[in-house]
Amino acid sequence: MTPLLKELGAATGLLLLFLAVIASAETLIRRRRLAAETARKTVHLAGGLGCLLFPLLVSSWVTVLCLASGFACILYFGETRRLLQSLCAVKRKSRGSLLFPISILILFVLSKDRLWLYVASLLVLVLADSAAALAGTRFGHRFYQTSPTEKKSLEGTLAFCAVGFLAVYLPLWLLADIPQAACVLTALLMALLLAGLEAVSIGGTDNLFVPLATLFLLWKIPDKPQVEILFQVLSLFGVAFLVVIANKRYETLPVRPLIILTLTTYAAWSLGSLDWLIPILAGFILYNQLCAPCLPRPPDPSARKLLRPLYPSLLILFFANATFALSVWHGPFIAATATATSLCIIDRFLADPAHPLLGGWRLAAATLLPGTLSLLLCTPLQGRVALLAIPALVSVCAAVTLLYKGLAGAFPSALPWKYSVSVGAGVAALAYAGVQCAGFVPALDPSTWKEVFRCP
Numbered sequence: 001m002t003p004l005l006k007e008l009g010a011a012t013g014l015l016l017l018f019l020a021v022i023a024s025a026e027t028l029i030r031r032r033r034l035a036a037e038t039a040r041k042t043v044h045l046a047g048g049l050g051c052l053l054f055p056l057l058v059s060s061w062v063t064v065l066c067l068a069s070g071f072a073c074i075l076y077f078g079e080t081r082r083l084l085q086s087l088c089a090v091k092r093k094s095r096g097s098l099l100f101p102i103s104i105l106i107l108f109v110l111s112k113d114r115l116w117l118y119v120a121s122l123l124v125l126v127l128a129d130s131a132a133a134l135a136g137t138r139f140g141h142r143f144y145q146t147s148p149t150e151k152k153s154l155e156g157t158l159a160f161c162a163v164g165f166l167a168v169y170l171p172l173w174l175l176a177d178i179p180q181a182a183c184v185l186t187a188l189l190m191a192l193l194l195a196g197l198e199a200v201s202i203g204g205t206d207n208l209f210v211p212l213a214t215l216f217l218l219w220k221i222p223d224k225p226q227v228e229i230l231f232q233v234l235s236l237f238g239v240a241f242l243v244v245i246a247n248k249r250y251e252t253l254p255v256r257p258l259i260i261l262t263l264t265t266y267a268a269w270s271l272g273s274l275d276w277l278i279p280i281l282a283g284f285i286l287y288n289q290l291c292a293p294c295l296p297r298p299p300d301p302s303a304r305k306l307l308r309p310l311y312p313s314l315l316i317l318f319f320a321n322a323t324f325a326l327s328v329w330h331g332p333f334i335a336a337t338a339t340a341t342s343l344c345i346i347d348r349f350l351a352d353p354a355h356p357l358l359g360g361w362r363l364a365a366a367t368l369l370p371g372t373l374s375l376l377l378c379t380p381l382q383g384r385v386a387l388l389a390i391p392a393l394v395s396v397c398a399a400v401t402l403l404y405k406g407l408a409g410a411f412p413s414a415l416p417w418k419y420s421v422s423v424g425a426g427v428a429a430l431a432y433a434g435v436q437c438a439g440f441v442p443a444l445d446p447s448t449w450k451e452v453f454r455c456p
Helices: 003-030 036-057 061-080 096-110 115-139 154-175 180-200 206-220 226-250 255-272 274-290 304-323 326-350 360-382 384-410 420-437 449-454
Strands: 143-147 150-153
Touching: 003 036, 003 061, 036 096, 036 115, 061 096, 096 115, 096 206, 115 150, 115 154, 115 180, 115 206, 143 255, 150 154, 154 180, 180 206, 180 226, 180 255, 226 255, 226 274, 226 449, 255 274, 255 304, 255 326, 274 304, 274 326, 274 360, 304 326, 304 420, 326 360, 326 384, 326 420, 360 384, 384 420
Parallel strands: none
Antiparallel strands: 143 150
16 A cells, blocks of 8 residues: 555544534433533544544644644634534533644644654643543542633542643653653643643633643653752743742732742743743732722733733743743843833732822832832842943833823823833833843843753
């Protein structure tokens, strides 16, 4: 048999398998032998396990692309036109069925020739996610809101964490050439992080975010020294403790935004170092301290008001880590984070009818403190270079902050726009990067975990 005929035969067999899974679920739900959510998860589980055959039967990504595209169209039209009861009978709105085949394609392409990488990412997507849904449905008692129309359970999150550990550990142990201790520590760290990510994913987006995050973490973690992986596990607990204690002091965030802030803060710590964590924690504390006179804001389970100001900071963090240019981008990161803090404080006062204007010492503190405090706290780690950066950083942040306040006063109906803080923080980061590139201020020198754990 020629390779082409073999490929076509494998594709046809997989196509028939997936159609049989959907047809069986449809038959059972129409005969009222399966509940809507159970039928949906049955398709997810059986179809996902069938995708484990891709690396064994299919050699070309084009074949997977054709299968994924075809099923994405079938699932999309079946759900939107309400043709497939196993997908559209659930009341909540979800795009998980459409994102699922897209994730499979990405995993197949990016994990080429590394079976353990594909298997681990797919098992987390299929088994851990299904375990979370089933545990939440059957045993869920402690629920938390993730959106105005969606909630998840603590029991489901714990089930995801437990099954996610096994889904990562077993492929690493059986299929990869990695020491067993490293497998255990990697699986533990990833289970905790992925459980948090799944907990905050809404609308079925976990079908995309969870496998991609699994792939990314499996690229980054297993090759690290075992003592560093253990340190990262303990660090995750430490960061979560600090964020929870700070939030309990100010009672600012509900559960989902609190998890997102914890993951964001840990990302700054893990992908950067303590130097990158300081601006985020300092900004959170300063924001709550200076906004204490304002009326409490309504809960925001979507966490969009928390995430949007941090978009430039997160983009800089991931770019700096990916390009190994942490020293080049640390200054712009602090500029973006400090400016976002200042602009969020101004927005908080603008939205409060009792304190619509921010002036006097509070305006000065909101303008000057975020950047100054961040660099002062970094001084013990970076030395004199952090002190030298204060004038330029504070000038950039103050200029953007005061301009923003002036525009908000002149155009009260236009500001705050939902992305205005993101744009302001991005402008501040670019401005500081320009000042640094021109040589007016030296590049900061943040510490890195590579220096800590790999120095001779």
